[in-house]
Amino acid sequence: MAVAQDPWSWIANGARQHPQRLLLSDPAGREVTYAQALASCGRLAAALAACGVGPGDRVAVRIEKSVDAVLLYLACLRLGAVFVPGNPAGTAPEFEHVLRDSQPRLAVVAPQEEPLLRTVLEGAGVSRWETLGTRAEGSLPGLAAQCTAAPAVTAHAPDAVAAIVYTSGTTGRPKGAMLTRANLASNATVLAQEWRFSGEDRLLHVLPLFHVHGLFVAINTVLAAGAGMLLMPKFEAAAVIARLPGSTVFMGVPTHYTRLLQEPALDPAASATLRLFVSGSAPLLPETHREFRERTGHTILERYGMTETLMNTSNPYAGPRLPGSVGPPLPGVSLRVTERGSGAAVQAGSIGTLEVRGPNVFAGYWADPDKTRAEFTSDGWFRTGDLGRIDAQGYVWIVGRAKDLVISGGYNVYPKEVETELDAIAGVLESAVFGVPHPDFGEGVTAAVVLKGGSGLSELALIEAVRGRLSAYKVPKRVLLLAELPRNAMGKVRKEALRAAYAELYGGR
Numbered sequence: 082m083a084v085a086q087d088p089w090s091w092i093a094n095g096a097r098q099h100p101q102r103l104l105l106s107d108p109a110g111r112e113v114t115y116a117q118a119l120a121s122c123g124r125l126a127a128a129l130a131a132c133g134v135g136p137g138d139r140v141a142v143r144i145e146k147s148v149d150a151v152l153l154y155l156a157c158l159r160l161g162a163v164f165v166p167g168n169p170a171g172t173a174p175e176f177e178h179v180l181r182d183s184q185p186r187l188a189v190v191a192p193q194e195e196p197l198l199r200t201v202l203e204g205a206g207v208s209r210w211e212t213l214g215t216r217a218e219g220s221l222p223g224l225a226a227q228c229t230a231a232p233a234v235t236a237h238a239p240d241a242v243a244a245i246v247y248t249s250g251t252t253g254r255p256k257g258a259m260l261t262r263a264n265l266a267s268n269a270t271v272l273a274q275e276w277r278f279s280g281e282d283r284l285l286h287v288l289p290l291f292h293v294h295g296l297f298v299a300i301n302t303v304l305a306a307g308a309g310m311l312l313m314p315k316f317e318a319a320a321v322i323a324r325l326p327g328s329t330v331f332m333g334v335p336t337h338y339t340r341l342l343q344e345p346a347l348d349p350a351a352s353a354t355l356r357l358f359v360s361g362s363a364p365l366l367p368e369t370h371r372e373f374r375e376r377t378g379h380t381i382l383e384r385y386g387m388t389e390t391l392m393n394t395s396n397p398y399a400g401p402r403l404p405g406s407v408g409p410p411l412p413g414v415s416l417r418v419t420e421r422g423s424g425a426a427v428q429a430g431s432i433g434t435l436e437v438r439g440p441n442v443f444a445g446y447w448a449d450p451d452k453t454r455a456e457f458t459s460d461g462w463f464r465t466g467d468l469g470r471i472d473a474q475g476y477v478w479i480v481g482r483a484k485d486l487v488i489s490g491g492y493n494v495y496p497k498e499v500e501t502e503l504d505a506i507a508g509v510l511e512s513a514v515f516g517v518p519h520p521d522f523g524e525g526v527t528a529a530v531v532l533k534g535g536s537g538l539s540e541l542a543l544i545e546a547v548r549g550r551l552s553a554y555k556v557p558k559r560v561l562l563l564a565e566l567p568r569n570a571m572g573k574v575r576k577e578a579l580r581a582a583y584a585e586l587y588g589g590r
Contacts (some may be wrong), residue, residue: 085266085440088243089158089234091304092119102280103309105148108324109216113148115307118155123231125156128224129187130232132209136161138186139245141207143167143176143198145191146290146314147215149222151300153189154290158262161237162186164244165257166291168570169194173201175255179247180205182257183447187211192219215314239263245447246293248388257447258389260297267440268391269301271411276357276382277398278306278330285328287316287337292571293388294362299332322346325355332359334572338369339511342376352377357398361386362571364479364497366504366511367404383407385479387465389443389456394477405501409475414439417462418471421483424458432470432495434483436462468495485576487516489524492554496576499555502547503528508536509543513566514557515576519587527586528557529579531565559586 086094092115095102100116113121134140140162144150146169157164165183167176169191180188180202188210190198195212202210212219243262247255272278284303288295303310311324316333318340325331333341338360341347352358358373358381365383374380385407386392393416396408410416418433419426427433442463445453456464468486469479480497487494496514503512510531519525532538540560548556567578 085263085270087237087239088262088265088269088301088304089155089237091301091307092122092155092159093234095119095304095307099280099307102307104304105151105310105312107148107312108314108320111148113152118152121152121225122156122159124225124228125153125221126160127228127231128211128221129156129160129162131224131228132187132211134160134162134186136235136237137163137241139163139165139183141165141167141180141183141185141188143169143171143188143190143194144213145169145215146312148312149213149215149217150290151312153213153221154296154300158243159234160232161235161241163242166244166246166296168289168291170570173198177201177205178254179257180207182247183245189213189221237262239266240444242444244297246291246296246388256449256452259444259447260293260391261444264391264441264443265297265301266305267413268411269297269305271413271441272298272302272392272395273305275395275398275411276302276330276359278302278308280307282306282308282329282356283327284308284310284330284332285313285321285324286310287313287321287331287333289315289570292362293386293391294332294334294571297391298361298386316340318344319346322351325351327354329355330357330359331355332361334362335360335365335369336363336568336572338365338373338381342369342372347376349376349378352379355379357382359384361392363573365404367501368504370404385477387467390437390439390463390465391441393437393439393441393465396476403476406472406476406478408477410477411439411441414441416471416477418469421468421486430470430472432468432480435465435467435469435477435479437465438462482576485515487514487524487526489516489519489526490522490554494526494555499526499528499547499551499557502550503530503543503557503560506538506543506546508533508538511566513574513576513579515579517580517583517586519558522558525558525587526555527579527583528560529563529566530560531563 095115096119105113192212211221213221242259244260245257384395396402415438480495499514510533512530516524543560567575
């Protein structure tokens, strides 16, 4: 495994070794080389210091995706400040929770939102905030322009916190995962090596910047390899296909791939310059995997990670990429499968709770030592909360979240197994299986299904179709036909929303 450097060294080394190489660009024509990025980060770091920000201080950010948003993240790395990204499409109360919890020295918000957020900022006790827009407008760039000297670059400890990323909050209030400089550096170094990144690569970046996928997996891997990226403000299928030529890597979530497949222009010619398509953040349907290969000639590479651990596993670049699997553990990362409750090791190939250990695993939850202790085993493994198994070849197969496990009539029902059978039915676009209170069985196995256009399938027909393929206790007691499944910003199905919406479907307990 390659030795990881400090994240800031990627910019400093890049500016020294290939100063004119393009690092960042956007569809509007803005371009930033490595040398220009180094200078811009110096000015932004000086502006942050002028606001009273120093090493270890939090900088909470709620701005739109842009070249300057990336440079702000890099400036925080340079200064040793802790980057705290927020979802610009989130609600004001959600941002207020992040502010109250992280207690930032500085908040940076979009200029158009500043009047609306002023009460939230003041109420959360934030004493200083600046604005930053998508075209370098706002008070922070103005302050940076006035700074004549950048603060001296100092070394930062590998275990220093570089970012606090708040989890999606599917179980209670979102928690701030503390990711260290060593976490970021080690994971990106491994990914650049495993995915064969080089300075010749150009990533088509369509992901948001408030999540580890778009912020760290995408950007840090590019930086670690000295590559470049084109920042798309958001995902639009037709616009993405138009920008594929000239790109070499694309990273997306399953929803991106299903939408790309709806575009007639997606074909081998459109993706001729691409060498790698990566999917993550949610399970990719085997059908999508197959159809994408047939349409483009490319086999999507799936990987597995989470906010607290960055990337844990990846299908191989050169070896078999198995549909439905997230591949073997990455170099330096260890995974094990244990029994729910007891924590004992399961038999090889059996399903259990996935636990992970490695340099990618976070330092703990911000200001929550009790929660941190609860999520780690006594021998130092992090409990992911995911259910899965490891096959004889070392490939990991995720079957769902532990909290999504359905216990019906005393039997364990793994939603992924039922979803696989439903998704295999001609006319089914996608499905989500979950449990809700049932007066006789404790929990009733319930499915939400989205049909393909023109499909005349009924609830009864779907139930009958899987009855002969699943044990009786696994067969859904109800199939709900929906126009779409509820999802979060990264495309993950929000099963907690389904459980809440249909809690009284069977009349309760």
